[in-house]
Amino acid sequence: MTQQNVLHAIQDFTNALGIDNVTISREQCNKFENTTFATNQKVQGVLYPNSKEQVQQCINIAYQYNIKLYPLSTGLNIGLGGTVPVESNSFILNLGKMNQIIEFNESLGYITIESGVTQIQVVEFLKSKNSNFILSPTGSLPETSIIGNAVERGDTRGAIPQRAESICNLGVVLPSGEYMEIGFGRFANAKCSGISKYGVGPDYTGLFTQSNFGIVVKLTLWLAPKAVNCDIILFTMET
Numbered sequence: 001m002t003q004q005n006v007l008h009a010i011q012d013f014t015n016a017l018g019i020d021n022v023t024i025s026r027e028q029c030n031k032f033e034n035t036t037f038a039t040n041q042k043v044q045g046v047l048y049p050n051s052k053e054q055v056q057q058c059i060n061i062a063y064q065y066n067i068k069l070y071p072l073s074t075g076l077n078i079g080l081g082g083t084v085p086v087e088s089n090s091f092i093l094n095l096g097k098m099n100q101i102i103e104f105n106e107s108l109g110y111i112t113i114e115s116g117v118t119q120i121q122v123v124e125f126l127k128s129k130n131s132n133f134i135l136s137p138t139g140s141l142p143e144t145s146i147i148g149n150a151v152e153r154g155d156t157r158g159a160i161p162q163r164a165e166s167i168c169n170l171g172v173v174l175p176s177g178e179y180m181e182i183g184f185g186r187f188a189n190a191k192c193s194g195i196s197k198y199g200v201g202p203d204y205t206g207l208f209t210q211s212n213f214g215i216v217v218k219l220t221l222w223l224a225p226k227a228v229n230c231d232i233i234l235f236t237m238e239t
Contacts, residue, residue, distance in 0.1 A: 006044060009065040013047055013091075016057040021048040021097075032075070032092050035082035042088045050097040052171065052179055052217045058093060059215075060177040069093045071215045073115045073145035077152070095217070101125055102218060103194065109133045110194045112169065112220045115147045122146060126223075133223035136160040151209045151216050159224035164209055168197040169220035172208055182208075185220075194220045 014022045022045060023029070029043040044067075049055045062069045070085035071093040077083075083092065099116035106129065111122060120142035122135045136158035138149055146163075149156070153164040160166045169185040183199035184190040197203070208214050 005065040005067070009061055009067045009091075010045060012061045012065075013045070013058065016061065017047060017049060017054055021050070022046070032083040032085075035084045036079050039084045040088070041085050041090070043085065044089050044091050046092040046094055048094050048097050052098075052173060055093070055095070055098075055173045055215060055217055056177045056179060059173060059175065062091070063175075063177070067091055071095060073098075073148045074118060074143055076141055076144045077148065078140065093215070095215075098217060103220075104129065105194060106131055106133070108195050109223045109225065110220050111223060112194060112218060113146060114218050115145065115216065117146055118143050119146060131223075132226050134158070134226050135221075136163070136166075136224050138163075146221060147216055147219055150219065150221070153209050159227075160222065163221075166222040167205070167219050168195075168222075169193045169218075170205060170208060170216055171218035172214040172216050174214045180214075195222075 010022065010024060024045040028046060032043045032046060033039060033041060047058055049058055058069065061067070068087055068090040070090040072083055073095045075083035075094070085092065095115035097116060098114040099121065100114045101111060101117060102114065103112040113122070119135060119137055126133060126135065136156040138144060138154060138156050150163045150167050155161060156163050168183050170182040171179065171185065172182065173179050180186070182204050184193040184196050186199065208216055
């Protein structure tokens with residue numbers, strides 16, 4: 001990666017995303033270089049796409065100029081790296097602006113979201129709908145990403161303790177810039193895409209958890225039914 005390539009890439013990123021969605025400010029980049037432990041990786045710039053099409057454009061530009069991208073949504077992976085990229089001189093692909101709730105089904109208890117949707121956003125949304133379903137939360141901040149937690153196979157609290165086991169219908173942008181949907185979501189008007197974990201043929205969901213094989217830009221999450229009663233039992237054991 002030469003400095004000439006970086007300059008050309010920045011211009012193309014700006015043309016694709018708009019000047020307000022690309023920053024190379026050292027002050028702004030510094031914010032992504034720090035976490036809870038000492039690091040020395042440097043960030044070249046920060047990109048803020050707001051659609052899967054713009055994510056595809058960013059990947060194509062990065063490939064053209066041999067630019068390294070490091071995707072994140074809210075960047076609140078506290079204690080486990082935060083926003084710091086794996087390799088120095090990467091561009092942060094910040095998916096925080098992709099924060100739409102695409103679909104919600106009260107009857108079947110699922111919600112389809114984009115990468116930047118946070119825990120508190122879903123909680124407030126379900127409250128506004130007076131839903132009979134709840135989100136099993138993590139023990140982290142309300143502003144943390146749901147998809148970030150899911151693809152890292154993070155733990156949650158409540159009725160669904162393993163979030164990665166309660167997802168389906170992933171939408172993924174591949175390193176080639178192509179977009180693919182996993183499960184029945186790839187079929188137009190498929191009515192079971194939000195409730196069936198497996199589609200026709202091999203299931204590729206696991207390839208995109210804890211990996212760098214693609215960027216997950218949307219998925220469907222199964223919600224937990226709201227408990228009618230909640231009893232807390234305390235007990236001790238003598239050893």
